[in-house]
Amino acid sequence: MATPPQAGHGYGNHPTAPPQGPPFQQYATAGHHPPGSPTGGSAAGGSAAGGSAAVGASASGGDSGERRGDGRRALRRAAGWGFTGALLASVVWTAVVLTVPGMVSVPTAPQGLHGYHTVDDLCRAARLVRFTQLYPQPDATPSHHTDLDPALDSMSCILSLERNTGDSGDSGDTEYASLYAQVKLHKAVNAGLEFDAEKAGMQQQRYEITDVPGLGEEAYIAFRDGVSGSDGAWHSVSQELQIRDGGMTYYLSWSGSYQDGKSTAPDRETIRQSLLADSRDLLKELGGP
Known part of the structure; x- marks a missing residue:
């Protein structure tokens, strides 16, 4: 039986699952880092003895520095390409909006009342x-x-x-x-x-x-x-x-x-x-x- 519209009409609200933590949350404690991070490494490489050990440590430190430098340069290049890609996407999307507005919007302008008017009763x-x-x-x-x-x-x-x-x-x-x-x-x-x-x-x-x-x-x-x-x-x-x-x-x-x-x-x-x-x-x- 239809009745006058009432406030609060809807189709149901379904609770969503609580947001989960980031995938690397298990590494959040002090001194722990995700595998492959710049500060992460093997626990077995922390002890050595004698001059050969010192030389090895120095060489290892040099290799590590070079790898870090290469990693930073790769990150800068990736960031540069990402910015360029985003800029190009923005330009293309703007062109679409200007040339084909119907693809990204719907008409919202009033359509006229066609002669209809209000009455008191x-x-x-x-x-x-x-x-x-x-x-x-x-x-x-x-x-x-x-x-x-x-x-x-x-x-x-x-x-x-x-x-x-x-x-x-x-x-x-x-x-x-x-x-x-x-x-x-x-x-x-x-x-x-x-x-x-x-x-x-x-x-x-x-x-x-x-x-x-x-x-x-x-x-x-x-x-x-x-x-x-x-x-x-x-x-x-x-x-x-x-x-x-x-x-x-x-x-x-x-x-x-x-x-x-x-x-x-x-x-x-x-x-x-x-x-x-x-x-x-x-x-x-x-x-x-």
Whole structure:
């Protein structure tokens, strides 16, 4: 059952393993060095006797100094080549950015509002003819809100619906549902990025997505029948219509429920057609085509 968006929505946080120490951490104690380091060596070469030993030590020291000198020169050459390679890579990457910006960036500029404008009361603008025919007892005091900002205008409307499905008129034959509508006018950024991300998120939540051609620049209906209860007999059903037209994004969600063996499932196609018809009327009220 779809409800108004709540803060903190996400897809799960998974703890990562604590960072490990450097690979040569075992050599961090005083007097210990990794094999092959300039200060490392064989423990067996530390003792000698007589003049021959002294001569050997001197010769060994000379060889060691030459090797250290060669090593430093090799390091300087490697550093020089590394700097040159990094400079060349930077030049090539800059050329790519200047000549093919689409390879490294996505469009973020606003797309225009296509004539849509804000209203003080979205519930009043939404006549909802089809849904009030399905549910003749709409909410007498729906909740609405409008926020205005130089970057983003946002309008919302929440109302409950009910209808009597039996002849007896008792409460046991009453069917309840709810509607939530939201319209955003994006004036500072590309609304398509957010729209695509929301669609991908609904797919991850296992909504059944059906594209709707001919409505705005892109539109789709998301459907889900969630099962709950120990016996899996309780169903929370939602159908949601999402539309983007330029910098305008629109959302209308219907939510209902039923219980196996005690009530019938709402007709999916009837709800779908109501979403489409009432949304077209509402968008015209907001200045759309």
